[in-house]
Amino acid sequence: MFRWRVGKWTSTFGGHFGGFRRVFTDVRFQDLSIDKRLLRGIEAAVGAGARLTPVQHQAFSQLQRAGEEPCEKRPDLLLQAHTGTGKTIAFLLPALQRLLAEEARKKGLRRAEGVSVLVLAPTRELVLQLAKVASRLLQYSGGLVRSSFVVGGFSVQEDIERLKADAPHILFATPWRLVHHLQSTPHFVRALGSVQSLVLDEADRLLNPVFVHKVDYIFRRLPCSRPQMILCSATFNEHIQKFAVRSLRANLEVISTTAEDVHAETHPVQTKTKVEVAKPVDQVLIRYDPHKFLPVLHALLVKEMLAAEGEAKRVLVIFPTVRWLQFFYVLLKHRANMPGLLSLHRSLSADRRRNRAVQFSKGAPATSGALFATDVAARGMDFDVHSVIQVGCPEDREQYVHRAGRTGRLESTGRSFLLLNPLEEITLKELDGLHLHREEHIEEDTTFAEAATNIHGWWEDASISASAHLFYASAISFYLHDIGRLRANAGEIVRTVSALIQSAGLPKDYGLPALPKGLAAKLRQKDELVAVRTETVRERWDVLAALSPHPKPRPGKNQASELG
Numbered sequence: 001m002f003r004w005r006v007g008k009w010t011s012t013f014g015g016h017f018g019g020f021r022r023v024f025t026d027v028r029f030q031d032l033s034i035d036k037r038l039l040r041g042i043e044a045a046v047g048a049g050a051r052l053t054p055v056q057h058q059a060f061s062q063l064q065r066a067g068e069e070p071c072e073k074r075p076d077l078l079l080q081a082h083t084g085t086g087k088t089i090a091f092l093l094p095a096l097q098r099l100l101a102e103e104a105r106k107k108g109l110r111r112a113e114g115v116s117v118l119v120l121a122p123t124r125e126l127v128l129q130l131a132k133v134a135s136r137l138l139q140y141s142g143g144l145v146r147s148s149f150v151v152g153g154f155s156v157q158e159d160i161e162r163l164k165a166d167a168p169h170i171l172f173a174t175p176w177r178l179v180h181h182l183q184s185t186p187h188f189v190r191a192l193g194s195v196q197s198l199v200l201d202e203a204d205r206l207l208n209p210v211f212v213h214k215v216d217y218i219f220r221r222l223p224c225s226r227p228q229m230i231l232c233s234a235t236f237n238e239h240i241q242k243f244a245v246r247s248l249r250a251n252l253e254v255i256s257t258t259a260e261d262v263h264a265e266t267h268p269v270q271t272k273t274k275v276e277v278a279k280p281v282d283q284v285l286i287r288y289d290p291h292k293f294l295p296v297l298h299a300l301l302v303k304e305m306l307a308a309e310g311e312a313k314r315v316l317v318i319f320p321t322v323r324w325l326q327f328f329y330v331l332l333k334h335r336a337n338m339p340g341l342l343s344l345h346r347s348l349s350a351d352r353r354r355n356r357a358v359q360f361s362k363g364a365p366a367t368s369g370a371l372f373a374t375d376v377a378a379r380g381m382d383f384d385v386h387s388v389i390q391v392g393c394p395e396d397r398e399q400y401v402h403r404a405g406r407t408g409r410l411e412s413t414g415r416s417f418l419l420l421n422p423l424e425e426i427t428l429k430e431l432d433g434l435h436l437h438r439e440e441h442i443e444e445d446t447t448f449a450e451a452a453t454n455i456h457g458w459w460e461d462a463s464i465s466a467s468a469h470l471f472y473a474s475a476i477s478f479y480l481h482d483i484g485r486l487r488a489n490a491g492e493i494v495r496t497v498s499a500l501i502q503s504a505g506l507p508k509d510y511g512l513p514a515l516p517k518g519l520a521a522k523l524r525q526k527d528e529l530v531a532v533r534t535e536t537v538r539e540r541w542d543v544l545a546a547l548s549p550h551p552k553p554r555p556g557k558n559q560a561s562e563l564g
């Protein structure tokens with residue numbers, strides 16, 4: 001580990017030693033001067049005699065030192081470490097230790113004066129997971145220090161009652177829900193009047209254009225003696241850099257245990273840093289023909305879920321859109337009879353969303369199965385999965401790294417597969433330098449022929465056929481949004497998505513789903529019909545029909561024969 005100072009920023013790096021990733025330091029939690037009740041909580045969570053990870057060790061030293069300063073002088077902190085290396089405990093431990101010490105000094109004579117530590121995270125699943133970790137760590141503190149949470153999926157009244165009942169020192173929240181309360185619930189405004197530390201978990205995500213206005217709003221509403229800021233993530237990007245320049249203190253400190261990726265002589269808030277996937281993850285690239293998407297996915301799932309003797313295997317599959325996920329989920333779970341599948345996405349009811357995340361979390365009873373999820377599961381979730389399958393091109397390198405990082409956490413190993421079709425292959429150059437090895441060919445799937453007999457005919461089932469229509473439109477829209485990045489034309493997009501749907505057995509002569517008017521208009525704007533290349537007359541007819549401004553349902557094979 002070494003420390004250096006460039007301009008106004010101080011950085012501490014460590015964790016990699018000559019390419020060898022050190023998972024733990026030699027320091028045990030019991031060696032630290034921390035409250036015995038907190039130590040019991042930690043050991044219950046991570047095991048008796050557990051040693052600290054490098055990021056935990058460095059953060060503990062830094063935050064303890066900073067904690068001796070008055071709140072307004074404490075340096076802000078950027079905390080970067082690979083996925084699954086214990087960043088949650090890294091930022092929670094010093095905060096909980098300080099809160100316990102303060103409360104012990106007061107001898108419990110006064111009730112909490114309000115929230116002292118506010119932690120923001122981008123998804124409700126992650127907020128609930130963080131709140132659960134805090135409760136575990138505090139389980140032996142006899143209620144001296146308390147935590148609570150605020151996320152969507154509960155009524156506003158439930159939030160208010162929970163906040164009153166918990167009277168928390170540490171509050172976990174999603175920005176959207178918290179802003180809502182700050183704008184309309186006086187109780188929340190009062191409770192947040194005493195925040196001393198603001199933690200942004202998955203900071204690069206929270207500071208991207210989708211969230212940054214909410215985060216800024218929360219930041220502005222906090223007390224004028226501005227709290228210490230702690231920004232955590234496995235990946236730093238230009239959004240963090242902009243925020244650092246605009247809002248962080250001059251004595252900002254940076255802790256990074258991804259030192260092999262950082263160039264100390266340049267800017268400490270690295271934006272061009274090529275962050276790697278954590279070393280225990282074996283990364284595999286599978287190039288597939290879109291006409292074979294479903295058999296390939298099925299084969300991979302069967303292979304990865306297949307329990308080795310006595311060992312249950314769990315797989316996380318991340319899809320680009322909810323509709324894409326839902327269509328293939330219905331086909332595989334119900335038609336191909338894969339009962340171990342679950343789904344997690346924003347269209348589920350709040351209760352289901354919560355349960356699904358818990359079922360796949362670390363410590364949940366081990367069963368084999370697969371979770372089909374969207375990116376709500378991509379960041380921060382401490383899942384216990386052996387493999388991650390990413391369907392389609394990730395938005396950027398950071399998204400790829402976080403998705404792959406759901407496996408291979410701490411000392412465990414894992415496999416991460418990236419499934420790309422020819423339309424998407426161009427995005428591979430954005431993953432330059434990652435250690436992806438290629439598995440061009442997936443073994444011929446002998447089990448799929450059997451599954452396919454049940455899957456075939458789905459187009460006659462009104463609800464599955466409706467799901468197929470939604471998938472078709474959403475996949476076209478997804479690619480269209482990225483048309484520049486893919487350097488594709490509208491015709492190639494339509495042909496790829498048509499092939500994906502045909503991979504589920506839809507007969508060529510059955511015709512393709514019609515597109516919603518707005519989407520068809522957008523497609524036409526991108527590409528005149530003359531530019532659409534097709535191989536057969538039938539396919540051209542399908543594309544033309546899909547692009548028609550007033551799509552009419554076309555008779556399928558069977559309907560046509562009924563009409564005589």
Ligand SMILES: Nc1ncnc2c1ncn2[C@@H]1O[C@H](COP(=O)(O)OP(=O)(O)OP(=O)(O)O)[C@@H](O)[C@H]1O
Pocket residue numbers: 045046047050051052053056081082083084085086087088089233234362379380381382405406409410
């Ligand atoms: N010192 C430790 N000893 C043993 N297990 C630990 C230790 N610290 C953390 N863990 C466990 O490691 C797992 C990963 O921790 P955590 O979720 O905090 O990682 P992370 O760095 O925040 O990952 P991500 O970047 O994906 O959010 C958790 O199950 C946690 O309980």
